[in-house]
Amino acid sequence: MPALKHLLRDTWLSASYYSGLSHLYNAVAGxxxxxxxxxxxxxxxxxxxxxxxxxxxxxxxxxxxxxxxxxxxxxxxxxxxxxxxxxxxxxxxxxxxxxxxxxxxxxxxxxxxxxxxxxxxxxxDGQLPHIWRDHLYLLLRQNEGKQAWLPMNNYAKPYLVEPNNTLTRLFKQYVYANQIADIYGLIQDICTRNEWPYAPILGQDDLRFRFMNWSQIVDLAQQGHRIxxxxxxxxxxxxxxxxxxxxxxxxxxxxxxxxxxxxxxxxxxxxxxxxxxxxxxxxxxxxxxxxxxxxxxxxxxxxxxxxxxRFAFPATAYTPHLHAITSGCKFVGKKILNFFSK
Ligand SMILES: [Zn+2]
The missing domain is CATH 3.20.20.370 (Glycoside hydrolase/deacetylase)
Known part of the structure; x- marks a missing residue:
């Protein structure tokens, strides 16, 4: 998002929250x-x-x-x-x-x-090492500064792996543009072409990249959560x-x-x-x-x-922003903003 649009958005969010508009909207139409x-x-x-x-x-x-x-x-x-x-x-x-x-x-x-x-x-159950997008990310992170053969250019020449995630983004675009059904087969193919093992990458941010086991999932259900x-x-x-x-x-x-x-x-x-x-x-x-x-x-x-x-929160604890999203007021602001930036 360009800086001006960002500024306008934050100004709108703060103004709607502190003027009471976001609360009013919530009460009437939230x-x-x-x-x-x-x-x-x-x-x-x-x-x-x-x-x-x-x-x-x-x-x-x-x-x-x-x-x-x-x-x-x-x-x-x-x-x-x-x-x-x-x-x-x-x-x-x-x-x-x-x-x-x-x-x-x-x-x-x-x-x-x-x-x-x-x-x-x-x-x-570990039938697959990781969710495909995480797996590619972990493989590339292990090979930062090295070269990697990838399908986006049909394996024509290797890419230099830089620490900026560009390749992860390009890969996602490739998957969607080509409507890949067998995406795990594609990850396996990448591993073969690069002589990387097709296996879980362990000990790296396990809390983020590894799955709960069944006893942990059963435990969540027993704590009153739903699966x-x-x-x-x-x-x-x-x-x-x-x-x-x-x-x-x-x-x-x-x-x-x-x-x-x-x-x-x-x-x-x-x-x-x-x-x-x-x-x-x-x-x-x-x-x-x-x-x-x-x-x-x-x-x-x-x-x-x-x-x-469903809707998601951005990675922020900024009350005006969260309030505008939760009430739905943000989307009214978005329409106004889009109208003026046409
Ligand atoms: Zn998901």
Missing amino acids: RKQGVISFHNVLPISKLQPFDVYNVDLTAAVFEQQLVFLKKHFRVLPIDQIDDPTARGFFLTFDDGMRNNHQILAPLLQKHQLTALFAICPALV ASHTMTHRVLRFLPAEAQQYELSESKKQLEQRLKVPINTIVYPYGGAEIDAAVVQVAQNVGYTTGFMNVQQHSLPIAHLTRP
């Missing part, structure tokens, strides 16, 4: 129910530059966000999440990394809150053939039910934006999900209870 999506909460004082997907928060900022929510809004117990008339906000956490059990759950307990955790069984499917392997559902979509959605449900001995009715679609289409939603309905969560606030997909919106 959202009655909201679902907030988070990923990782890390015991570090400053976010690492690897967070190109905006999925990390420091534990300190996260806790300030919890305190903010409790002070200004209502955070509801997760067992009310299927009730469309429940008035308040729900917390959801995607991917099931180890920090969820070690760092995040104790903070939720401290604030007497419960949440939804979205889990990929094949990743918990959802996040598919088997976190591939992009829209890029998959129908039988693979079926497998991702139904096998994950089945395996979670076997492990946790409770019905699993909720699907949190990975990525959860343009990665989902009406066909995917139909499969989710066919295999028996009754609640589904996107990662966007607006979309044109059918079956409202299987495509419920």
Whole structure:
């Protein structure tokens, strides 16, 4: 975002908060129910530059966000999440990394809150070393300053690996532009071409890059949290053939039910934006999900209870910003800002 737009946004947010506009908006037109999506909460004082997907928060900022929510809004117990008339906000956490059990759950307990955790069984079982995007990031980090053969130029010549994540971004663009279905096969191919072992990269930020094990996930459920499917392997559902979509959605449900001995009715679609289409939603309905969560606030997909919106917080504890997002006032400001910057 250009600096001027940034300044205008922050000025708008502060003005709307301190003038009472954000509160007034919330009272009159604010959202009655909201679902907030988070990923990782890390015991570090400053976010690492690897967070190109905006999925990390420091534990300190996260806790300030919890305190903010409790002070200004209502955070509801997760067992009310299927009730469309429940008035308040729900917390959801995607991917099931180890920090969820070690760092995040104790903070939720401290604030007497419960949440939804979205889990990929094949990743918990170690059938794949890492989520593909994390795996490529870790491989490149191990090879900083060296050369790497990558598919973005069809392996025509090696790239120099610099510590700035450019290649991770380029790789993501490549995956989306080519609608890669077998993304883990592609990571394996990269490993073969570079003579890197295709294996978990351990001992490097395990809280961020390794998954909870089953006993930790069972423990979360016993603490009153709810578990959802996040598919088997976190591939992009829209890029998959129908039988693979079926497998991702139904096998994950089945395996979670076997492990946790409770019905699993909720699907949190990975990525959860343009990665989902009406066909995917139909499969989710066919295999028996009754609640589904996107990662966007607006979309044109059918079956409202299987495509419920979510929104995310930025990595900030700045009250005016958080208030404007939670009330929905920010998006009014955005429309005004877009109007004037046309
Ligand atoms: Zn995810």
